[in-house]
Amino acid sequence: MSLAWISKLALAAGLVALPATGWAQSVNISYLTHWSPETVALLEAAAKDFSTTHPDVAITVRAVPFGDLLTTLRSQGGSSDGPTIGGIYDLWLPELARDKLVAPAPDAVASEVKKAWPAGVVSAASVGGALYGIPNEIDVYALNYNKELFKEAGIAAPPKTWAEFKDAAVKLTNKDKGQQGFGMINSWAAGVVHPFASLLVSNGGNLVKDGKPALDSPQAGETFALYEDLIKSGASNPAMATADANTTGPFLDNFVSGKTGMIIMANWWESALKTGMGDKFANIATAPIPVGPGGDKPHSISYSWMTVVNAKAGEAEQKAAWEFLAWLNSPKSGKNGASAMSDILMSMGILPSRTSDIEAHKDKLGSEFLSGYVSVLADAQPFPVVLGGQEFSESLQQTLEALQYGQVSAKDAQANAQADATSILERAAK
Amino acid sequence: MAKAFRASAGIMLAPAVTLIGVFVLVPMLLTVWLSFQDWSTQTPFSEASFVGLGNFHEIFGPTSVGRDFKTALLNTAIYTALSVVLILPLSVVFGLLVYQRQVAGGTALRTVLFSTYMVPMIAVALVWSKLYAPSEGPLNQLLGLIGISPQPWLSSPRSALVSIVLLNVWQQVGYFTVLAIAGLTQIPSSLYEAATLDGANGREQFRFITLPLLRRTLLFSAVIAIINAVQVFEPVALITQGGPVGSTNVLTYHIRRVGIERAQGGLGSAMAVMLMISLIVCVSALFAFVNRKDSE
Numbered sequence: 001m002s003l004a005w006i007s008k009l010a011l012a013a014g015l016v017a018l019p020a021t022g023w024a025q026s027v028n029i030s031y032l033t034h035w036s037p038e039t040v041a042l043l044e045a046a047a048k049d050f051s052t053t054h055p056d057v058a059i060t061v062r063a064v065p066f067g068d069l070l071t072t073l074r075s076q077g078g079s080s081d082g083p084t085i086g087g088i089y090d091l092w093l094p095e096l097a098r099d100k101l102v103a104p105a106p107d108a109v110a111s112e113v114k115k116a117w118p119a120g121v122v123s124a125a126s127v128g129g130a131l132y133g134i135p136n137e138i139d140v141y142a143l144n145y146n147k148e149l150f151k152e153a154g155i156a157a158p159p160k161t162w163a164e165f166k167d168a169a170v171k172l173t174n175k176d177k178g179q180q181g182f183g184m185i186n187s188w189a190a191g192v193v194h195p196f197a198s199l200l201v202s203n204g205g206n207l208v209k210d211g212k213p214a215l216d217s218p219q220a221g222e223t224f225a226l227y228e229d230l231i232k233s234g235a236s237n238p239a240m241a242t243a244d245a246n247t248t249g250p251f252l253d254n255f256v257s258g259k260t261g262m263i264i265m266a267n268w269w270e271s272a273l274k275t276g277m278g279d280k281f282a283n284i285a286t287a288p289i290p291v292g293p294g295g296d297k298p299h300s301i302s303y304s305w306m307t308v309v310n311a312k313a314g315e316a317e318q319k320a321a322w323e324f325l326a327w328l329n330s331p332k333s334g335k336n337g338a339s340a341m342s343d344i345l346m347s348m349g350i351l352p353s354r355t356s357d358i359e360a361h362k363d364k365l366g367s368e369f370l371s372g373y374v375s376v377l378a379d380a381q382p383f384p385v386v387l388g389g390q391e392f393s394e395s396l397q398q399t400l401e402a403l404q405y406g407q408v409s410a411k412d413a414q415a416n417a418q419a420d421a422t423s424i425l426e427r428a429a430k
Numbered sequence: 431m432a433k434a435f436r437a438s439a440g441i442m443l444a445p446a447v448t449l450i451g452v453f454v455l456v457p458m459l460l461t462v463w464l465s466f467q468d469w470s471t472q473t474p475f476s477e478a479s480f481v482g483l484g485n486f487h488e489i490f491g492p493t494s495v496g497r498d499f500k501t502a503l504l505n506t507a508i509y510t511a512l513s514v515v516l517i518l519p520l521s522v523v524f525g526l527l528v529y530q531r532q533v534a535g536g537t538a539l540r541t542v543l544f545s546t547y548m549v550p551m552i553a554v555a556l557v558w559s560k561l562y563a564p565s566e567g568p569l570n571q572l573l574g575l576i577g578i579s580p581q582p583w584l585s586s587p588r589s590a591l592v593s594i595v596l597l598n599v600w601q602q603v604g605y606f607t608v609l610a611i612a613g614l615t616q617i618p619s620s621l622y623e624a625a626t627l628d629g630a631n632g633r634e635q636f637r638f639i640t641l642p643l644l645r646r647t648l649l650f651s652a653v654i655a656i657i658n659a660v661q662v663f664e665p666v667a668l669i670t671q672g673g674p675v676g677s678t679n680v681l682t683y684h685i686r687r688v689g690i691e692r693a694q695g696g697l698g699s700a701m702a703v704m705l706m707i708s709l710i711v712c713v714s715a716l717f718a719f720v721n722r723k724d725s726e
Contacts, residue, residue: 074471242670244668391692401674
């Protein structure tokens with residue numbers, strides 16, 4: 001057969017196959033996330049698996065930095081051409097649901113989620129009793145410490161109380177070596193607020209109680225004072241605390257390079273620590289949050305993430321999106337009875353929230369680093385998910401940063417934080 | 431005859447005027463209208479409700495909304511003033527250096543100076559965030575070589591905004607140098623020859639010939655530099671996120687946070703209107719100042 005004939009036959013075959021290909025991928029859906037390229041590759045592989053059984057659905061994944069995720073959802077989610085699926089932080093849900101940017105889950109998905117996830121996680125993915133997203137990750141905070149620096153400073157065990165914590169922070173500080181005892185974070189709202197909130201709840205306090213700010217409590221006053229003490233004693237240096245738009249930056253660099261003795265941080269940063277530290281990651285251990293004078297036992301702040309579907313997407317796209325998400329989060333899609341989503345999360349050291357996933361990943365969750373987080377999960381308190389929550393969080397961030405840099409006293413910081421929170425939550429509730 | 435002329439002029443101008451009206455005036459007027467409304471950016475305009483001067487009252491009020499806005503306005507003013515004060519003299523100095531025809535490699539120098547302007551801001555931000563790194567950053571290592579202790583750069587509220595200004599100056603100065611060179615080429619060389627014959631030295635020639643005749647170029651440069659500086663967004667979004675303690679929170683970044691992230695369209699519009707008014711006042715004052723000098 002001549003080359004000319006082969007070309008003609010190939011062209012004819014292509015023309016015949018073209019409509020079939022068009023039919024085969026008639027629904028295009030997109031997934032917006034803030035994950036790293038390595039994790040996006042895992043999600044793309046899962047999407048490819050799904051497409052083998054659903055040839056009519058084509059899924060594309062798009063990633064933006066964490067700092068741009070909410071803006072992208074807000075600016076593009078209002079159109080049918082915006083992302084069909086978005087991974088969101090639970091604090092954002094009440095306002096996205098109020099603005100009708102996210103669709104309620106279909107009944108079948110909602111009843112499956114209510115059966116398979118813990119009630120607290122389900123409530124964080126719901127607004128007014130309606131479920132809006134399929135929860136995936138849950139994050140809690142614990143004390144991360146550098147065992148080698150502890151040994152050098154002659155500290156035998158991680159601090160259990162605030163007194164021990166302050167003492168350890170001072171002992172770990174060595175200004176000649178540019179070393180700080182305890183690393184705070186700035187320029188990133190959750191990074192500033194969540195460690196503070198974990199210390200607050202471990203002192204018997206709350207950020208918000210019965211829908212109203214509770215930063216005027218004596219327990220909150222003691223937590224602001226703890227920060228002031230750490231700064232004044234030089235055990236925490238705000239100049240080593242800056243984060244960038246990707247939630248990395250000097251605060252992470254200082255911890256991985258052994259210039260910060262302790263930090264309060266969430267489980268998800270295991271992958272960042274491993275990447276930054278290599279073999280030295282073995283020096284890092286986790287411990288529960290030190291308990292304050294007003295606290296009964298260690299508590300942590302927890303928050304969750306979920307995947308939601310664009311309410312403005314077409315009916316076929318929404319249907320395909322929920323089918324994909326139900327599959328991605330089901331025990332059928334992953335390895336050894338785990339969901340594909342939980343396999344992706346565990347690759348980053350993130351705790352999955354589906355009950356069957358926790359069971360399926362039991363071995364890995366028992367690792368030295370993650371077991372410290374799993375152990376505090378039972379006593380964790382969810383970060384308050386309220387209207388105006390993001391603005392409240394950013395406002396508290398500003399106050400805490402001002403305290404870190406010595407611009408306000410602990411007493412003034414407490415008064416400012418309570419006044420700001422009251423006005424923000426009242427305005428948002430209108 | 432005149433009537434026919436006016437009609438044809440009107441017909442010919444209509445397309446341009448319509449385009450300007452639709453794409454420039456309508457959004458501006460809409461922003462002004464929205465600044466008097468309580469409106470979420472996620473809802474149709476029809477759901478906006480009139481609140482009079484409520485939004486303006488709030489952004490200048492004592493709550494966190496007002497405090498953050500006033501800080502952002504002040505940061506933008508400082509950023510703009512510092513940028514203009516550094517860029518304009520540097521552009522004239524570089525322009526004079528590069529304009530010397532007898533200097534070998536002048537064209538290459540011009541290319542190098544202008545090249546910083548062509549580098550995308552994302553690349554500039556990535557590189558400068560590493561240059562400014564407090565512990566391992568090359569800038570602090572260089573300072574260490576000459577016995578200066580490490581500087582906090584972006585990690586301190588006292589130096590973060592200035593660090594962003596330096597980045598801006600580095601990127602923009604080449605462009606303004608090209609403008610200065612264009613201005614210098616307009617000055618007749620006969621004026622310098624005559625001044626030399628009259629015994630004027632280099633400093634006097636610069637003061638009494640170069641600077642006065644560069645005034646129009648510098649006015650144009652100043653207006654462009656102010657507009658560019660007021661619109662600063664990328665380095666803040668990419669490097670500092672407005673921190674620490676809101677020290678780099680400039681107005682464009684803050685408006686994006688309020689208007690888009692928090693969907694508070696009315697408040698965001700009121701802030702945008704204040705930014706627009708501030709810019710108009712600054713530029714008008716600059717023109718008035720130069721015109722007064724001209725008439726003197």
